[in-house]
Amino acid sequence: MSIATLGTATILLLFVLSLATAGMAALGAARRSERLIEAGVQGTYATFALAAFASSLIIYAFVAGDFSIQYVQKTSDAAMPLFYKITSFWGGLDGSMLFWVLLHTLFASLAVRANRERHRELIPHVVSVLAVISAFFAGLLLFLKDPFAQYLLDVPPQGRGLNPLLQNLYMIVHPPSLYLGYVSLAVPYAFGMAALITGQVDAAWQRSVRRWTLFSWMFLTFGLILGGLWAYEELGWGGYWAWDPVENAGLIPWFTTTAFLHSVMIQERRGMMKVWNVSLVIFSFLLTIVGTFMTRSGVVQSVHAFGSDPVLAWTFGGFMLAIVVFSFGLVLWRLPLLRSRGELESVLSREFAFLVNNWLFLVAALFVLGATMWPTFTEWRMILADRYPDLLGWQDPGERVTIGAPFFNRYMRPLGLALLLLTGVGPLLAWRKTSAPNLVKQFAAPLAVGAATIAGLRVAGVESGWGLACFGLCAFTFWTIAQEFYRGVALRRRQRPQSVLDALIGLVVRARRRYGGYIVHLGIVLMFLGWAGNAFKIEKKTTLRPGESYELGNYVIRHDGLRATEDWQKEMITAHIAVLRDGELRDTLKPARWWYYQLPEQPTTEVSRHMTFGEDVYVSIQEVDMTTGWTQLNLYINPLINWIWIGFGVMLAGSLICVGTRKSEAGEDA
């Protein structure tokens, strides 16, 4: 049997087994049959084993160069390094779907294994919901996108190769990281549904999914940041985020997941917002499907959409509709059980701050979703008007529109700043109601620091209103966090004499969730600092011959010559660019253009940058003329940009501290 036949057979088996697992677990729950439930649990593990087997087959086909398989032929070639051959697995549409199934079944197995004793009532329903989802994706693989499909006639002797743009480390880590975040959100969803089905809608199910959601959130964040870094370092346009539909698809569930991580605390504390929380879990999962739909079906135009596929689009559409009907049907059915126990008592309470935070995140998610889909809606409007001229009497179907970055920025900027403000305010408010003296004690210093920052920068000549507001809010929020740490450390040292560092470590370890959360917030502040730097960006284009110089902000850029080299994969032209400041050489940058033999008509731009904490000098080259040395240069100064990546590192550290929360302190919170 060939690899391809074996692979297709494995996927068929995976599909059938997923359906059987879902059926057994559901039946087991209905009949209270331990044996059937156990069969469902084992079925979950078996689907993972099958997915792993199918994945290893496709990887084997890549490594062995089996070009009779279409997917292998289209996304790899014999000359590629082994590492990239393996990662080609998720480089295209069909393989990325199989990768999705692999991760999904892995998470399903882990989640079931971890919770089967603790939440015996929920488990059969968790198993069936997760199995239905894997059946859907396995079915897609089987009927629409078989990665093992073969060429029936005329097997090409050579592979076409992976796009050179995708052959770098970010592209290997970025998609799997986003997938980890995306796919793992199915687990909280399954627990939410199980809670609704069994009627056990109290905080228990959320305790088991809260840490899981944090894990998903961490990977989503990681994937988004890596995507930004990739764009920044590879594409050579000096930016990292362009509100492209595929980027947005990752960001939308990030918003709802972040909202959930906050609002779930209110439910734990006060027994409020139960409908809201379960809805957020549903939304987050649904949005991962919507995101997959947007990027995989070609419905939305994007630089990195995978090509158009109406059948896939309709299939996804049907699946999304089924999720909505099923999930919100359950919510409606259980509405009486989901009543709030507590009530909002004051606007000066942490509950209220969290509530506003949730509204803002939801607005952000809906806004980005709406704006991303809008061009598609206008296109559908044209198609409808064209096909059914009498419908609704449309005289003017209008034109298809596109929505660009300025539109997103206009609305997201104030929204982001409002969220930054809440990042500072929320944690300092007390539950229920903050007293007036407490308010002064908490906010006097941060407000003063924020105001002083704005005044200081204004005097120093900063004029951008958005920049000032952002810096002021960063200072304010930073101070609220610093103040919390300072007070905590001081208290510990009063209780028992110890060094500041000991007290700090003790503080964080004792209440990981609280202080881990503060560290995440600190990371957010640093990232906002980086975004604020955007207001002061310098962007120039120029043409230089060797020996010529150009003034860029406080720097002088000097062209020191061109070098042409080649290796076994590509030809390269590298410019040597000196970066001088105050007459002193700071760095020699080597931006380049690479022509892969496999795709010579599509050279890649290799960016080079001089990095400091204050700013990046970012250089890429365009057209070059080897005889005269004439070189077109794109020059950028990106102030504070590296704080985005640093802030992300801090955020990651903070979330790792939170994830490491011990069970004994799960109920403990500020």
Added chain:
Amino acid sequence: MALPVTSKLIIGALVGGAVFYLVSSSSGEGVLEYIFVDKVVAEPAMYAGRTIKVHGTVVHGTVRQKIGAAGDYTFEIEREGKRLPVHFTNMVPDTFQEGGEVILTGELKDGRFESDEMAAKCPSKYEENPTADPSKSRK
């Protein structure tokens, strides 16, 4: 909610005011019409004098570059036999090539499209579309 009515009113007014301000002061920046080149050529008067996006294929052998200038190109784009001359004043992206599809942002002036923003698409970039119908193909 047990909040006093005045609090609710104040919050409502704040939120409503902010949204109203943002929407009413919007000049529609970032929102552009997206039109295929044959439609522009057929009815130039409908589209002249404002910023739009135009989608077409770069005609082979029409690309000229002004030597010594950082990004100054002329070329023609076409769809279904209708051609439109373009003057492009910026660096072109890596994926720009003759015969490739481009989406240009700019303004129609005296029968020529003046543009400084381009998204170029390459058919082989991510996934091949074997039945390439330009009206249905994706960037």
